Amino acid sequence: xxxxxxxxxxxxxxEGKTATLTCNYTNYSPAYLQWYRQDPGRGPVFLLLxxxxxxxxxxxxxxxxxxxxxxxxxxxxxxxxxxxxxxYLCALAPDDYKxxxxxxxxxxxxx
Amino acid sequence: DxxxxxxxxxxxxxxxxxxxxxxxxxxxxxxxxxxxxxxMRGLELLIYFNNNVPIDDSGxxxxxxxxxMPNASFSTLKIQPSEPRDSAVYFCASRxxxxxxxxxxxxxxxxxx
Numbered sequence: 278x279x280x281x282x283x284x285x286x287x288x289x290x291x292e293g294k295t296a297t298l299t300c301n302y303t304n305y306s307p308a309y310l311q312w313y314r315q316d317p318g319r320g321p322v323f324l325l326l327x328x329x330x331x332x333x334x335x336x337x338x339x340x341x342x343x344x345x346x347x348x349x350x351x352x353x354x355x356x357x358x359x360x361x362x363x364x365y366l367c368a369l370a371p372d373d374y375k376x377x378x379x380x381x382x383x384x385x386x387x388x
Numbered sequence: 389d390x391x392x393x394x395x396x397x398x399x400x401x402x403x404x405x406x407x408x409x410x411x412x413x414x415x416x417x418x419x420x421x422x423x424x425x426x427x428m429r430g431l432e433l434l435i436y437f438n439n440n441v442p443i444d445d446s447g448x449x450x451x452x453x454x455x456x457m458p459n460a461s462f463s464t465l466k467i468q469p470s471e472p473r474d475s476a477v478y479f480c481a482s483r484x485x486x487x488x489x490x491x492x493x494x495x496x497x498x499x500x501x
Contacts, residue, residue: 311489320392320492321431366431366470374419374486375444378431 279304281379283367288384298352298382300367310343310350315364315381325352336344347371348380357386394480394493402501406468409496411468411480413462422455422465423479429495437463470500 280303290296300310309328313321327334327350328345334341340353354361364381393412401407413420423432435445437457445455450470459465465476477497481490 318494320481320495321490322492323489326489374436374438375433376421376425376490377433377453380430 279377280370281305281377283365283379284382286382288382290384292357292359292386292388293316294357294387296354296361296384298354298365298384300350300352300369300379302348302369305348305369309369310340310341311368311376312339312350312352312385313366313368315366315380315383321366321378354356354384357384359386362386390482392472392480392482392491392493393497394478395496396493396496398497398499400499400501401470403471405468405500406466407474407498407500409465409478409480409498411463411465411493412481413468413480414464414484414491415461417482417484417491419483420463421481421483422463423475423481425479425495426475434465462500470498472500474498475500 280336284299309326311326312324314324315321325334325336325341327341329345338355342351364383364387366378366381368376368378370376395410407460417440423431425431434447435455440457452497455465477495479492479495481492483490
């Protein structure tokens, strides 16, 4: 069956450090992968999309890698800030529309 | 742009009652999704519309759930009769085209007592 697995535990880091989140998937051949941020009581907000032919994508302090051989994406938050504290979700689709989400990793950045 | 608008924000009802959740997608977006989020199961896709037509409803848990999209600017998700296990946050999302990012509403927190 298809599975999307993210870091199983919450991630607590010190301000200024780099947070690295993992998204592993099985039985998918996605054309792209997306990352979202979700704050308590709010809907997910899109952060980045990386396509299968792209190895790395950056946006400000965020960096995403996509390894289709390992079936893994890594999401990095560099120079983390307390405002980065949230739950981060990876999402991918076996086809063009049925976007499925991982369970998410909750990141807490300590000042 | 006001974004995706969902109503109500919170709904508390008793088991057996009918519940209707509403969604207004972003103007110009041709795809609309309904998701349900719980701690146990995370975000689950319930149904997907493209150009107002239901394309895939395989995620709808049972016949008690139904969804409609009578026009490009409005969709409803109905649960009849509701059960306590339906308690969850229901999200509506829209997007302008395929392989594009989703824009989520703020969700409806449903509690069935």
